[in-house]
Amino acid sequence: MIELAGIGKTFRGRTDVVALTGIDLTVAAGEFVTFIGPSGCGKSTLLRVVADLTDPTAGTVTVNGKTARQARLDQDYGIAFQQSGLMDWRTVARNVELPLELRGWDRRRRRDRALELLELVGLAEFAGSRPAELSGGMQQRVAIARALATDPKLLLMDEPFGALDEMTRERLQAELTRIARESGTTVAFVTHSIPEAVYLSDRVVVMSARPGRIAAVVDVGLGERTDDTREAPEFFARVTEVREALRGRTVVRAEER
Amino acid sequence: MTGVAAEPGPAAVLVGDRPAAPRARATLARAGWLVASLLVVCALWEAYKLVGPADGGSVLGARLLPRSDDASMPHVWQVLERFGRPESAAGDSSSVLVAVLEAVWFTFRVAMAGLLLGVLVGIGLGVLMDRFTVAERGLLPYVVLSQTVPLVALAPLVVGWGGRLQIGDVTWRPWMSVAVIAGYLAFFPVAVGTLRGLRSPAAHSVELMRSFNASWRQSLLRLKLPASVPYLVPALRLAAASAVVGAIVAEISTGIRGGIGRLVIEYSREATSDPAKVWTAFTGAALLGLVVAGLVSLLDGALARYRPAGGQA
Amino acid sequence: MNTRAARIGLPVLAGVLFLLGWELLVVANDIKPYLLPKPSAIWAQLTRNIDDILTTSARTGTNALVGLVVGAVAGILAALVASRFRVVDSLLVPLAAAVNAMPIIALAPIFNTMFSTTSAVPRRLVVTLVVFFPLFVNALRGLRQVEPIHRELLDSYAAGGWTFARKVRVPGALPFVFTGLRLAASLAVIAAVVAEYFGGLQNGLGTRITSAASNTAYPRAWAYVAAACALGLVFYLAATALERLATPWRTSR
Numbered sequence: 001m002i003e004l005a006g007i008g009k010t011f012r013g014r015t016d017v018v019a020l021t022g023i024d025l026t027v028a029a030g031e032f033v034t035f036i037g038p039s040g041c042g043k044s045t046l047l048r049v050v051a052d053l054t055d056p057t058a059g060t061v062t063v064n065g066k067t068a069r070q071a072r073l074d075q076d077y078g079i080a081f082q083q084s085g086l087m088d089w090r091t092v093a094r095n096v097e098l099p100l101e102l103r104g105w106d107r108r109r110r111r112d113r114a115l116e117l118l119e120l121v122g123l124a125e126f127a128g129s130r131p132a133e134l135s136g137g138m139q140q141r142v143a144i145a146r147a148l149a150t151d152p153k154l155l156l157m158d159e160p161f162g163a164l165d166e167m168t169r170e171r172l173q174a175e176l177t178r179i180a181r182e183s184g185t186t187v188a189f190v191t192h193s194i195p196e197a198v199y200l201s202d203r204v205v206v207m208s209a210r211p212g213r214i215a216a217v218v219d220v221g222l223g224e225r226t227d228d229t230r231e232a233p234e235f236f237a238r239v240t241e242v243r244e245a246l247r248g249r250t251v252v253r254a255e256e257r
Numbered sequence: 258m259t260g261v262a263a264e265p266g267p268a269a270v271l272v273g274d275r276p277a278a279p280r281a282r283a284t285l286a287r288a289g290w291l292v293a294s295l296l297v298v299c300a301l302w303e304a305y306k307l308v309g310p311a312d313g314g315s316v317l318g319a320r321l322l323p324r325s326d327d328a329s330m331p332h333v334w335q336v337l338e339r340f341g342r343p344e345s346a347a348g349d350s351s352s353v354l355v356a357v358l359e360a361v362w363f364t365f366r367v368a369m370a371g372l373l374l375g376v377l378v379g380i381g382l383g384v385l386m387d388r389f390t391v392a393e394r395g396l397l398p399y400v401v402l403s404q405t406v407p408l409v410a411l412a413p414l415v416v417g418w419g420g421r422l423q424i425g426d427v428t429w430r431p432w433m434s435v436a437v438i439a440g441y442l443a444f445f446p447v448a449v450g451t452l453r454g455l456r457s458p459a460a461h462s463v464e465l466m467r468s469f470n471a472s473w474r475q476s477l478l479r480l481k482l483p484a485s486v487p488y489l490v491p492a493l494r495l496a497a498a499s500a501v502v503g504a505i506v507a508e509i510s511t512g513i514r515g516g517i518g519r520l521v522i523e524y525s526r527e528a529t530s531d532p533a534k535v536w537t538a539f540t541g542a543a544l545l546g547l548v549v550a551g552l553v554s555l556l557d558g559a560l561a562r563y564r565p566a567g568g569q570a
Numbered sequence: 571m572n573t574r575a576a577r578i579g580l581p582v583l584a585g586v587l588f589l590l591g592w593e594l595l596v597v598a599n600d601i602k603p604y605l606l607p608k609p610s611a612i613w614a615q616l617t618r619n620i621d622d623i624l625t626t627s628a629r630t631g632t633n634a635l636v637g638l639v640v641g642a643v644a645g646i647l648a649a650l651v652a653s654r655f656r657v658v659d660s661l662l663v664p665l666a667a668a669v670n671a672m673p674i675i676a677l678a679p680i681f682n683t684m685f686s687t688t689s690a691v692p693r694r695l696v697v698t699l700v701v702f703f704p705l706f707v708n709a710l711r712g713l714r715q716v717e718p719i720h721r722e723l724l725d726s727y728a729a730g731g732w733t734f735a736r737k738v739r740v741p742g743a744l745p746f747v748f749t750g751l752r753l754a755a756s757l758a759v760i761a762a763v764v765a766e767y768f769g770g771l772q773n774g775l776g777t778r779i780t781s782a783a784s785n786t787a788y789p790r791a792w793a794y795v796a797a798a799c800a801l802g803l804v805f806y807l808a809a810t811a812l813e814r815l816a817t818p819w820r821t822s823r
Contacts, residue, residue, distance in 0.1 A: 053722050072728050079726045085719035088819045089741045098737070102727050130819045291664035298665075313685065321691060323684035330684060394577065395584035402803070404756060413767070413783040414791055494671075502673045510767050510780060518676065522768065525679035535680055543672040550671035 001064060001154055001186040002027040002050055008058030009045055009212075018211035019045045023059070025205065025214065029153070032180055032187045034201035036194065036242065042212025043190045047158050050188060051079055064153060075103065077154040078147035082162045084139040086131035086146075093118065093127040096146045103150065117145040120179065137168035144172075148179070155180070155187045161196065170230070173199055177225045194246070198222075198238045199230060206245040216245040299333045306330055331533040336540070339533035353534065357520065357541035364516040365545055367432050368504040371439025372549075375496055379444040383451025387481070388473070393452070404445045412438050412503075413510040435507040435516070442503035443496035450492025454485020486563035493556070497549045505542060517542050607789040615793035622778070623797045630774040631801055633690055634762035637697020638805075641758070642751060644698070645705030652706075653713040653739075663710070666703045674699050675761060678768035693765035693774075700761040701754040705747070712746025713739055745820055748813035755809035759802040775801070 007023035010016050019042040027033045035043040048054045049061060052068040063071035071077065078099070086095045093114045100110035118124045121141040123134075131139055140160055147155060161169045177200060180187050191197050197204045201220055208215040220238050222229060229235055309325035323329060331339075340354040382400065386393040415434045458480050466476040508518030521542060524535040589609050595601065596608045603611070616623065652659040674696065681692030720738045729737070766776025775798045782791035813820075 048722075051726055053725050072726065075728060077726070079723070081719055081722070083719050085717070085723050087720065087738070087741065089744070089817070090819075099727050102729055102733060102737075132819065287664045287667075290660045291668055294661040294665040297661060323681075328683075391580065394580040398581040399584065399588075411795055413780050414788060414795070498671045501671075502675060505673045505676055506764050506767065510783075518673075521676045521679060525683065525769075528680070528683040532683070535683070539676055539680060542676045543668075546672040547668060550668075 001029045001031070002188065003062040004046075004050070004059065005062075006059035007046070007049060007056045007061065009042065009049065009054070010057045020049070020056070021058075021211040021213050023212075023214060025217075027186060027188060029186055030184050031203065032177070032189065032201045033203050033205060034189045034191055034197040035205045035207060036191055036197045037207030037212070037215075037246070038209045039192070040212070041207040041209040043207050044158050045212070046207075047156055047188060047190050051077065051156050071154075075099070075150055076152060077156050078150060078152040079156045080140075080143045080147040080158070080160040082159040084131070084136075084143035086139055086142055088131055090131075091127065092123065092129050092131060092134065092142050095131065095142055096149055098146060099149045113149060114145075117148055118142075120148070121145045121175065137164050137172065140164060141172065141175075144176070144179075148183075148185075151183070153186060155185050155189075157187065157189045159190050159192065161193075162191070169193075169196070174225065174227075176200065181224075194239050194242050195230070195235075198235060198242060199225060204238075204242050206242060208248070215248065218242050218245060302330065302333060306332070328529060328532050331536060335533040336536040339531075339537050353537050357517070357537055360515065360517040360520040360538070361541045361545045361548075364501075364504050364508065364518065364542075365548070367435050367508075367516065368439050368500045368545070368549065371436040371441075371504060372443050372497055372500040374436060374440035375443025375500060376447050376493070378440065379447025379492075379496070380451050382444070382448040383455060384477070386448070386452050387455040397452075400445060400448055411441075412507045415507070415511075431511055431513040434511055435504055435513065438507035439500040439503035442499040446492040446495040446499070447489070450488045451485060454488030455481045457488060458484045483563050486560050490553070490557045490560060494550065494553045497553050498546060501542075501546050501549050517545055603788040604786065607792050611789040612792040612796060615787075615790045616796060619790065619793060623775075623794065626773065626775045626778050626794070627797050627801050629690075630762050630766070630776065630798070631759075631804075633693050633765075633774065634697055634758040634801075634805065637694045637762065638701050638754060638758040640694070641698035641701030642705050642754060645702045645750070645754075646709045646747060648702070648706050649709035649713055652710055659710075662706065666707050669699075670703050670707070675764055675768075678765040678770070682768065682770045688771060690771060692770060693762060696765045697758050697761045700757050704753050704757065705750040708746045708750030708753075709743060712743030715746070716742060745817050748809075748817055752806065752809045752813060755805040756802055759798070759805050763798050763801075 002025070004023050004025045007020055008018070009020040010018050023046060035046060037043050045054065049056045050063060050068060052061075052063075052072040061068040064074075064076045066074070066076075086092075087098070090098070093111065096114040096117055097105075097110045100113060105113070115124060115127060118127055121144060123138060123141055123145070126134060126138065126142075131142065134142065140163075144160065147157070161172055164172065173196060176187075179185070187200075189197075189200060191200075198220055204218040204220060205214055206216040206218060207213065218238065218241050222232070222234055222238065305323075306325045309330075310322060311324060311326040313322055313324040313329075327335070340357070341352055344351060344353050344356045382396065386396055415437055455477075462480055462484075463476070466480050471479070504516070505518035505521075508516040509522055513519065517538060521535065521538040524531075524538045528535050592606070593609050596606055648658075648662060652662050677699065678692060678696050681695050685691045716739060720742070721734075724734050724738060763774070763776040763779075766774045767780055771777075772781075775794055778794045779791050779798070782788070782794060
C-alpha cells in the first residue's frame with residue numbers, strides 16, 4: 001500500500017535541518033503501522049510526505065501503486081491530525097460531509113453517509129450540534145469520522161489522540177482498531193505514546209532524531225485486541241521492547257529464542 | 258506543537274526583546290509602500306481630471322461624478338505650489354505653509370491635552386471596572402453605548418461654555434471645550450482596552466500573586482498593568498486618532514480660531530477662487546493625524562519588552 | 571436568575587440614577603441651559619419637535635445607510651483583491667493604516683465644492699470613506715487568518731484555490747467582517763451627522779443641532795442630539811442582529 005524508498009527531507013534555511021534521511025519502508029495492505037520517536041525525529045514530516053502535503057527532497061513514494069501526488073488527487077487516503085481541525089461554522093454532520101461535498105456527492109447521499117459514520121463513532125445524536133459544543137474527545141471522533149467518510153483504503157493519522165485524556169484515549173484506540181479491522185483499512189499512525197503504539201499496531205516503526213531515521217521495526221503480533229490486551233504480559237513485553245529500541249538498545253525475545 | 262510553549266505566563270509576557278534591525282527594515286518598507294500608494298492616489302486623481310467630465314456627471318441618473326475642472330479638482334502640483342505662496346493678497350501675510358503649520362501646532366496641543374484627559378479618565382475607569390464588579394456591570398454598557406451614538410454631536414453645545422463658565426479662579430476657555438470633546442472621543446478605547454488588559458493575565462498568574470499574599474496594588478503594578486500593555490497600545494492608537502478627529506470637529510463647531518479644523522473651513526470658503534488652498538489645509542490635517550500616530554508608535558517601541566514573545570497583540 | 575437580573579437591572583438603575591442626578595444637579599445649582607439643560611426640558615423639546623426629528627433622522631439615516639453599504643461592499647471587495655494580489659495588499663495596507671490616523675471628516679467641505687452644494691453625495695462619500703477602511707482592514711485580517719490545519723486538510727482533499735476560498739477562507743473571514751461592520755455602523759452615523767457641520771444641505775440632524783445651538787435653543791439642540799444617539803443605536807443594534815444571523819456558530823457557545 002505504501003512504499004518508501006530512500007526518502008530524505010531537508011528544510012533549507014540559514015542552517016539546513018535534515019528532518020529525514022534514508023527512510024526505506026513498505027506497509028502492506030490492511031496493515032496497521034505506527035511511527036514513534038522523540039520530538040523532532042521527523043515522524044509527522046514522514047506522514048506528510050506520504051500524504052503529499054510536503055515534497056521529499058530525496059527518494060520516491062508510492063501509495064496504492066501510484067505516485068503520492070496521484071494518490072492525493074485520487075483521494076485514496078483519509079487523514080486526521082492532532083487537532084480536529086473542525087470548522088466552527090459547520091455543524092458536526094456538515095463537517096463530516098466536507099470531503100463528500102468536494103467530491104460532488106448530492107445532499108441526500110452525503111447526509112446519509114455522514115449519519116452512518118457518526119453512528120460508527122457514537123455521535124449520531126450530535127449531528128446538528130456545533131463543534132464548539134463538543135468535548136475535545138468528541139471533536140476528535142468527528143475528525144476520524146470525517147477521515148473515514150470517503151471509505152478510503154488508507155488512513156493517515158498524526159497523533160490524533162495526543163491532546164486527549166487517558167480514559168478517552170484508550171476508548172478511542174479500541175474503537176479505531178475495531179473500525180480498521182472491520183473495514184480492512186491500512187493505517188499509518190504517528191504517536192509518541194509507547195502503549196498506544198503497541199496496542200494499536202501490527203508493526204511499530206521506531207525512529208531516532210537528528211537526523212530522522214528508522215532505528216528499529218518491532219513486530220507486535222498480539223492478535224485481536226480486547227480489554228484484556230493491555231494487561232497481558234506479552235503487551236508489557238512489547239512495550240519494553242519498543243522502549244529499549246527508543247533508547248537505542250534491542251531486547252532478545254525470551255519466548256522466541 | 259506541545260501545549261507548554263503556547264501558554265503565555267507572566268514571564269512570557271515580559272520577555273520578547275526582538276532584534277531591532279528587522280523591525281526597522283519592515284517599517285522602512287511599509288513607509289516606502291505608503292509613498293507608492295499615495296503616488297497611485299495622486300495618479301488616479303490626475304487621470305480622472307483627464308477623462309472626467311468638467312461639469313460633473315451622472316451615473317444611472319444620479320449625479321455621482323465630481324466636477325473635474327481646475328476649480329473643483331486642482332492639480333496635485335498646484336496644491337504643492339500653493340504652500341509656498343502667501344496666504345492672502347495682503348502684503349505682509351506669511352506663506353500658506355507657515356499658516357498651516359501654525360494651525361497644526363495649535364490643534365496638536367489641544368488634541369494632546371484632550372488625549373491626556375481621555376487616557377487618564379479611560380485608565381481610571383478601566384481600573385475601577387476591574388476592581389469593582391458592580392462598577393463594571395453598571396458602567397460598561399454605557400461606556401459601550403457611548404461609542405455607538407454620535408455624542409460628538411454635542412460639540413456645538415459644549416462650545417457655549419467658552420468664556421461663561423468659571424471653575425474656581427479658572428475661566429473656561431474655548432480651547433478647553435475642544436480638548437474636552439477630543440478627550441471624550443479618546444477615553445473609550447482606553448477604558449475598554451485597560452479593562453481587557455487587566456483581565457488578561459491567566460488565572461494561574463493571578464493565583465500565583467495571591468499565593469504571595471500580594472496586595473491589590475502590588476498585583477496591579479507587578480502583574481496586571483504590565484500584562485495590559487499589549488492591549489493598551491492599540492487602544493492608545495485608536496484614542497490618538499479619535500482625539501485628532503474630535504479636536505478638528507470641535508474646532509469647526511466651536512468656531513474657535515487658530516486650529517487646522519478652522520483653517521479647513523476658512524479655506525474651503527475660498528475654494529471657488531483658490532481651489533488649491535483648501536487642500537493645503539487638509540494636507541495639514543492629515544499630517545497632524547500621522548504625526549500623532551507616529552508618536553504612539555514611538556511609545557509602542559519603547560514598551561516593546563512588554564509585548565508577548567513572537568506575537569503581536 | 572440573580573446574575574441575569576443584575577445584568578439588566580444594574581445598568582437600568584445606573585441610568586435612572588444618572589438622569590435623576592442630572593436633573594437635581596441642574597435644579598439645585600441653577601445651572602444655565604447653555605451649560606447643561608434639564609433632562610425634563612430636553613424631553614419636552616423632543617416630544618414637541620417629534621415630526622421634524624423623525625424626518626431629519628430619516629434623511630441623515632439614509633445618508634449613513636447609503637455610505638455604509640457602499641463603503642462596506644467596496645471595503646470587502648478590496649480585501650478580497652488584496653488577499654489575492656500581493657501588490658494591492660502592499661499598497662493598500664499602509665494606506666489604510668495612514669488614512670485611519672487621518673481626520674477624513676475634514677474632507678467634507680472639499681467634497682462640497684467638488685459636487686454641487688445641493689447634493690447629498692458629498693456627505694455620503696465621507697461616510698463611504700470612513701466606513702471603507704475598518705471593513706477593509708477587518709475583512710483582510712479575516713481572509714488571511716486561515717488555520718494551517720484547514721489548509722492541510724483541504725490540500726489532502728486535493729481542493730483547488732477556488733474551493734479553498736469558498737469552503738474555508740470566506741466563512742472563516744465572516745466573523746471578522748461582521749466585527750468590522752458593527753464598528754462601521756456606528757461610525758457611519760457619526761460621520762453622517764458630523765459631515766453636516768461642514769456646510770452643504772441644511773436638512774439633517776447635524777444642521778438642526780448647529781442651528782438650534784446658534785439660536786441659543788439649547789434644550790432643543792440636546793433633543794436633536796438625543797435623536798442622533800437613537801439613530802446610532804438603531805444602526806448598531808441592526809448590525810449586531812445581522813452579525814448573529816450570519817454567524818450563528820459564534821453565539822451558540
